[in-house]
Amino acid sequence: xxxxxxxxxxxxxxxxxxxxxxxxxxxxxxxxxxxxxxxxxxxxxxxxxxxxxxxxxxxxxx
Numbered sequence: 001x002x003x004x005x006x007x008x009x010x011x012x013x014x015x016x017x018x019x020x021x022x023x024x025x026x027x028x029x030x031x032x033x034x035x036x037x038x039x040x041x042x043x044x045x046x047x048x049x050x051x052x053x054x055x056x057x058x059x060x061x062x
Contacts, residue, residue, distance in 0.1 A: 001029040003047045003054070018042045 004014055011029060015022040020039065027033040035043065035054065044051045 003043075003049060004029070007047050009047070014043075014046065017046050 001011075004011065009017075011025045012022055015025045018025075018039070024033070028035050028039070037051075040051045040054055043049075043054060
């Protein structure tokens, strides 16, 4: 995950701080699963960023 590297935080440290498993953090970092709103909020607080910064958002063409 870009922000973990930028803040020099390991996946294990992030998992410890959030209470989520290292496996779940790994899924998020690999893009295999999307974070819940609660996880995004916790990540934003720990990483000192906006929740919107965690993903690249695309507008639907509908």
